[in-house]
Amino acid sequence: MFMKWTPRSFCRSILLSSLYKMASTSPSPVMLSAEMETNNVLSVPECVRGMKVLDRDKFKKDLRVHCYFFEQAKATKALKVLKPYFLKIPAFQPIQEGHETCCRVAYLDPTKVTNGFQDLDLKARNTLLCLGLPGDTSVRKLTIGYNNFKADEILRAVIPKELDSVSGYSIIGHIIHLNLRPELEEYKSVIGNVLLDKVPNIQTVVTKTDSIDSTYRNFSMEVIAGKEAFETTTRENRCLFSLDFSKVYWNPRLSNEHQKVTNLLAKGDVLFDVFCGVGPFIIPAGKKGVKCFANDLNPVAIDWLEANIVANKVNQANVCVWSLDGSKFIRDVIKPALLEFSSGNYKIFITMNLPALAPSFFATFKGLFTPEEYSKIAALPQPKVRVYCFVKCPEAEHFKEASKLVSSAVDMDLEEEIDRIDFVRNVAPNKDMMMVQVKLSQRILVDSKRSALDEVKEPDPKRTREDIDSS
The missing domain is CATH 3.30.300.110 (Met-10+ protein-like domains)
Incomplete structure (x- = not known):
C-alpha cells in the first residue's frame, strides 16, 4: 500500500525532515561514544562508595540518551505509544520542548533503547510511522546528578x-x-x-x-x-497525635494494631488502657463513643494525651485519665470500675501494650477478687485482656512461646482462657512482638484465700504528684 501524495503532505515531510536533521546536528545534542555507557547506565557512580561526608557533586554522571522528536499536533497519540520507553528518574521531565514550538522531544530510557528506533516494539514503530512521524532517533548527552537518584539508590x-x-x-x-x-x-x-x-x-x-x-x-x-x-504532629487512623518524640513512646509500625483494636469496639463498650502513651488506642476509641479509662506512668505522655483528646474533639466525658503504675491502675481503677458496672450487651477490653513487661503486670489480675466480690461481676460481659509481649525463638514456635510466657506469669495453664494469639510485627531476627488475648475467667480472678472484707476504694481520676511518686 502506498501513501497518497499531496503537496501539503510533501511540505510537511520536508519541514519535519529539516527539524529532525537540525535537532541531530545542532550544538546542544551531542553524539557520545559508547564508552560513556556502563552495564547499568542509570546507577549511581561507583566513585561515591565509602563516602563519609556527603559530597553531592560527586554524583554527576553523563548519559548517552536516544531522543524521539514529534509534532505537537500529534503529541497525544505519540505519547501514548512512547510512554513505556520514557526516561523516568527523579527531578527530570522526559518530555521537553524541541527547537521549534511545533516540535516536542521525548527522552527515552537508555536501559530500554540502546540502538535507536529499532528497539521499540513492532507495534509501536508501525503506529508512529502511520502517524507520519520519523523512523529514527537522535542521541543526546544528558548529565544527571544527586537530585536524579532516590535515597535507597544513593x-x-x-x-x-x-x-x-x-x-x-x-x-x-x-x-x-x-x-x-x-x-x-x-x-x-x-x-x-x-x-x-x-x-x-x-x-x-x-x-x-x-x-x-x-x-x-x-x-x-x-x-x-x-x-x-522533637515536638511534632503525626496522623494515624484519621486522628492527629501531637507529642514530644524525645520524651514519650510512639511507634508508627503499630498503626495496624491500633486500628484492629478500634475496630473491635463500638459505642457503649469499655476500654481500659494500662499503658496508654499519648493515646493511639484511646483517641480513636473515644471518638467512637467508647468509655475509656486511660493510664500511663509517664506524666509527659499524659499531658500529650489530654492535649490530643481536645485536638481530636473527643467527648471528654468518655475518657478518664490516670498516671499510675500499671499494677496500681489494675487494683485501684479497673477492679472498682468492674464492681460498679452493670450487666448488659457491651464489650470490655483491657490493653497492655508494654511488650517487655506486660506479662508481669498481667499477673496482677491473679486473685484480684474474693469469691464474694466476683459474685458481683459474674453477670458482666467477660473482660478480655490483650497482653503484648516479645518472644525470642524460631518462627515456628512463636505462638507457643507467647502462650507459655503469659501463662507462666500467673502460674496457670490458660489453654481455656486464651482465645486468640496474633503476630504483631517483627522486631529483630528471631524476635517478634505478639499479642495474647486472655478471657478473665473466675479461676484467674478469684483467690479463695482472700477476705471478703477487703476494702475497695474509688480512686480520684485526677493525676497527683503523690500518685506519680508513689508508683
Whole structure:
C-alpha cells in the first residue's frame, strides 16, 4: 500500500525532515561514544562508595540518551505509544520542548533503547510511522546528578557492599527515626543528610543510641541531620497525635494494631488502657463513643494525651485519665470500675501494650477478687485482656512461646482462657512482638484465700504528684 501524495503532505515531510536533521546536528545534542555507557547506565557512580561526608557533586554522571522528536499536533497519540520507553528518574521531565514550538522531544530510557528506533516494539514503530512521524532517533548527552537518584539508590551505592544498607526507618511527623547498626556509625552523617534531602517534609533525622527505657518507654537519641525539633504532629487512623518524640513512646509500625483494636469496639463498650502513651488506642476509641479509662506512668505522655483528646474533639466525658503504675491502675481503677458496672450487651477490653513487661503486670489480675466480690461481676460481659509481649525463638514456635510466657506469669495453664494469639510485627531476627488475648475467667480472678472484707476504694481520676511518686 502506498501513501497518497499531496503537496501539503510533501511540505510537511520536508519541514519535519529539516527539524529532525537540525535537532541531530545542532550544538546542544551531542553524539557520545559508547564508552560513556556502563552495564547499568542509570546507577549511581561507583566513585561515591565509602563516602563519609556527603559530597553531592560527586554524583554527576553523563548519559548517552536516544531522543524521539514529534509534532505537537500529534503529541497525544505519540505519547501514548512512547510512554513505556520514557526516561523516568527523579527531578527530570522526559518530555521537553524541541527547537521549534511545533516540535516536542521525548527522552527515552537508555536501559530500554540502546540502538535507536529499532528497539521499540513492532507495534509501536508501525503506529508512529502511520502517524507520519520519523523512523529514527537522535542521541543526546544528558548529565544527571544527586537530585536524579532516590535515597535507597544513593545509600546502597555509598555504603560498602560487605555491609547491609539501611533496612528501614519510621516517620513521625517531620522526624525520621532509624536504628543504625554499629557498623554504619561512620556513615551516619551521609545517611542522615540523604534522608533529610530525599524524604518530603522532614526536618530532623535521629538514631536511637540505647535501648528503650522500660519505665517511660522513651530512649536516648542522636540527631544525625537537621535540627533538634522533637515536638511534632503525626496522623494515624484519621486522628492527629501531637507529642514530644524525645520524651514519650510512639511507634508508627503499630498503626495496624491500633486500628484492629478500634475496630473491635463500638459505642457503649469499655476500654481500659494500662499503658496508654499519648493515646493511639484511646483517641480513636473515644471518638467512637467508647468509655475509656486511660493510664500511663509517664506524666509527659499524659499531658500529650489530654492535649490530643481536645485536638481530636473527643467527648471528654468518655475518657478518664490516670498516671499510675500499671499494677496500681489494675487494683485501684479497673477492679472498682468492674464492681460498679452493670450487666448488659457491651464489650470490655483491657490493653497492655508494654511488650517487655506486660506479662508481669498481667499477673496482677491473679486473685484480684474474693469469691464474694466476683459474685458481683459474674453477670458482666467477660473482660478480655490483650497482653503484648516479645518472644525470642524460631518462627515456628512463636505462638507457643507467647502462650507459655503469659501463662507462666500467673502460674496457670490458660489453654481455656486464651482465645486468640496474633503476630504483631517483627522486631529483630528471631524476635517478634505478639499479642495474647486472655478471657478473665473466675479461676484467674478469684483467690479463695482472700477476705471478703477487703476494702475497695474509688480512686480520684485526677493525676497527683503523690500518685506519680508513689508508683
